[in-house]
Amino acid sequence: MEYDLQFHYVKQAWPHLMEGLWVTLQLTFAANVIALTLGFGIALLVMSRHWFVRAPFALLIEFFRCTPVLVQVIWFFYCVPILFGVYLDPMPMGILALGLNLACFNAEAYRAAIQAVPREQMDAGVALGFSPVQRVVYIVFPHALRAALPVLITNGITLFQQSALVALVAIGDLMYMGKQVATETYRPIETFTTVALIYFAVSFPVARLAALVERRLDVARV
Amino acid sequence: MWRGFEGIMKIDFSFLSKYHEALLMGLGTTLHLTVICxxxxxxxxxxxxxxxxxxxxxxAWAATLYVEFFRGTPVLVQLFWIFYCLPIFLGTELSNFTSAVVCLSLYGGAIMSESFRSGLKSIGREQYDAAHALGLGPWTRTIYVLLPQAVLRAVPVLLSNGVGLFKESALISAVGMAELMFIGSTISNRTARPVEVFTVIALIYFLVAFPLTRLVAVLERRILRRLAI
Amino acid sequence: MYDAKTQPLASLRNIHKAYGNLKVLSGIDLDMSPGERVVVIGPSGGGKSTLLRIMMGLEQITEGSIEFEGQPYITALNGKTRIDANVRKKMGMVFQHYTLFPHLSILNNLMLAAVKTRGMARAEARDKAMQLLARLGLEDKAGAYPSHLSGGQKQRVAIARALMLDPQLMLFDEVTSALDPELVAEVEQVMLELAEQRLPMMIVTHDMWFARNIASRVIFCAGGVVVEDGPPEQVLGDPLNPRTREFIQRVFHIHG
Structure with missing residues (x-):
């Protein structure tokens, strides 16, 4: 290989990359806020006793889970304005697309967790005279949130990584900035390696945290 | 910002019949790529x-670092790295298809290794005891007792990973390989009808992925029932 | 050479076992003659199962030694446990939780070790497995998988799997504890038949009635030592040691 690595180009472009990282983090955070709340709502709806409530949300979940995120993002960018006459800036549109995608994945996590609440816990709730709403608030929800937490965190990190593809619809995130710097400096190796390391430096500690939370919860359950 | 619903009135899918061969070709490339990877x-x-x-x-550390790195970075970054950097390192051009295969296989390997590992971990202490008590050596124990159970337990997750690769492969369009998503974008650009095109593209992905996820669920139930003891 | 008439089948000398600071066994001595069926009873945590697992070579020991058929089998030396693999092949063990291999059919569960560790020809192993299954009334289950069997059937298969290797000493570790009450008898029946054939056994059980039926000798283990050792009528019926007496009274009071 006759390529001598010169990282000072990257050093010069560092503020740009950080600017991109900031956008990526905003995007991730906002999408997670949408997904954590909306996801629980969707989970409750998809477990409804009435099939006409269940069916559309089950379909929604399956659709988001069974198509590429890239297709979803592109679809939102091109189709939402035309179909619904709503014109949003790229950033809110990106947040909406990624947030809805994540909400569907989180809904599955919540649903599995709700179903895993032991039958006896519910029986005990009935025996102790809790009302149905009280049973959901005091028994189901704490159980479900604890059980779902590791998956919710993992889903959140996955979204952080997948947010890179909004670069393809010209949102100025970390990936987009990385592409620009690589093109301008003709230094793809240094730039993309640095970009990869930045993504890794953010997601790895959070992934460790998720693993730690999972172990803690396992111990607590015994 | 609200401009009403007039867009919905103009929807018409019929023009897409002209492009059905191109779409099928794109799907073929996507599937081909997915299966190889x-x-x-x-x-x-x-x-x-x-x-x-x-x-x-x-x-052990090197393998762990590899897995954590590929799981901890966006596939898109990996893809760009392999497309733009690997040829410089190797000193030769790689075809789009080769680069795509390299990228998704390296990424997929990291994901799959996690599934195999949790399959191995889920085997109880008692199975080791029984193998010991029967005098099975380490080799026999691994090949005939541990491995089959680990693989059986991992099968559903491995298949889901395969569906995951199928979906991730849409990213390859970003580097100009003519798979399903790329063909879709091209048709959309040419006809200026993104709603119809991307809806159909999404449906095609869905129609492939959804039955596979159902199959995974069925397999999972069966395997768990078989291995229940 | 080993002489069954004059030498003990197994002799355990001063067996100690500790997990860190926790002492499980503190000096077990035991001689077992061929044809004996030793039932080990005692309170939970008294080291009964550990003793069996040590006999099988599944656990390290901190001190002591075991001879089997006059040959050194297990020795503790400088904190390391040496286990003679050839002697270990003479033990067979059945566990509380069946531990059948869930991915293999019943027939293959029986054949695996015989073919892979004893070099038995497949056809021969198959014949032997089918004979054993027939003896236990399970020949129609040969092609089934463990998950299709009841607990009692699984445990009988587990016994057959151990018998495939012609053990000189069978170790039964609470083999009926995980079973529904109505399935216990079929497993105990198989063990009684083996007892009639004078197969040496060491049995850990909580079932005192069964202990009385099958044992030629009963050992009461508590606090990591042998507290009382004698024929079943004595240890279970009229124990000499007050600790044994108290334990027996309590157990019979609950179960009787």
Whole structure:
């Protein structure tokens, strides 16, 4: 290989990359806020006793889970304005697309967790005279949130990584900035390696945290 | 910002029949790519799972670092790295298809190794005891007792990983390979009808992925019932 | 050479076992003659199962030694446990939780070790497995998988799997504890038949009635030592040691 690595180009472009990282983090955070709340709502709806409530949300979940995120993002960018006459800036549109995608994945996590609440816990709730709403608030929800937490965190990190593809619809995130710097400096190796390391430096500690939370919860359950 | 619903009135899918051959070709390329990468990723993932359990610490660390790195960075970054940087390192151009295969296989391997590992971990202490009590040596124990159970338990997750690769492969369009998503974008640009085109593209992905996820669910139930003891 | 008439089948000397600071066994001595059926009873945590697992070579020991058929089998030396693999092949063990291999059919569960560790020809192993299954009334289950069997059937298969290797000593570790009450009898019946054939056994059980039926000798283990050792009528019926007496009274009071 006759390529001598010169990282000072990257050093010069560092503020740009950080600017991109900031956008990526905003995007991730906002999408997670949408997904954590909306996801629980969707989970409750998809477990409804009435099939006409269940069916559309089950379909929604399956659709988001069974198509590429890239297709979803592109679809939102091109189709939402035309179909619904709503014109949003790229950033809110990106947040909406990624947030809805994540909400569907989180809904599955919540649903599995709700179903895993032991039958006896519910029986005990009935025996102790809790009302149905009280049973959901005091028994189901704490159980479900604890059980779902590791998956919710993992889903959140996955979204952080997948947010890179909004670069393809010209949102100025970390990936987009990385592409620009690589093109301008003709230094793809240094730039993309640095970009990869930045993504890794953010997601790895959070992934460790998720693993730690999972172990803690396992111990607590015994 | 609200401009009403007039867009919905103009929807018309009929023009797409002209492009059905191109779409099928794109789907063919996507499936071809997915199947090849699935195979490579399985082999790589299994090797990585074994290496991570190695008694030689540096080997285990290297394998772990590899897995964590590929799981901890966006596939899109990996893709760009392999497209723009790998040729510089190798000193030769790689075809789009080769680069795509390299990228998804390396990424897939990291994901698969996790599934194999949790399959191995889920085997109870008692199975080791029984193998010991029957005097099975380490080799027989691994090949005939542990491995089949680990693989059986991992099958549903490995298949879901395969569906995951199928979906991730849409990213390859970003580097100009003519798979399903790329063909879709091209048609959309040419006809200026993104709603119809991308809806159909999404449906095609869905129609492939959804039955596979159902199959995975069925397999999972069956396997768990078989292995229940 | 080993002489069954004059030498003990197994002799355990001063067996100690500790997990860190926790002492499980503190000096077990035991001689077992061929044809004996030793039932080990005692309170939970008294080291009964550990003793069996040590006999099988599944656990390290901190001190002591075991001879089997006059040959050194297990020795503790400088904190390391040496286990003679050839002697270990003479033990067979059945566990509380069946531990059948769930991915193999019943027939293959029986054949695996015989073919892979004893070099038995497949056809021969198959014949032997089918004979054993027939003896236990399970020949129609040969092609089934463990998950299709009841607990009692699984445990009988587990016994057959151990018998495939012609053990000189069978170790039964609470083999009926996980079973529904109505399935216990079929497993105990198989063990009684083996007892009639004078197969040496060491049995850990909580079932005192069964202990009385099958034992030629009963050992009461508590606090990591042998507290009382004698024929079943004595240890279970009229124990000499007050600790044994108290334990027996309590157990019979609950179960009787």
């Amino acid at each position: 699935f195979g490579f990723a399985l082999v790589l993932g299994f090797a990585l799972a074994l290496l991570r359990g190695s008694k030689i610490a540096p080997v």
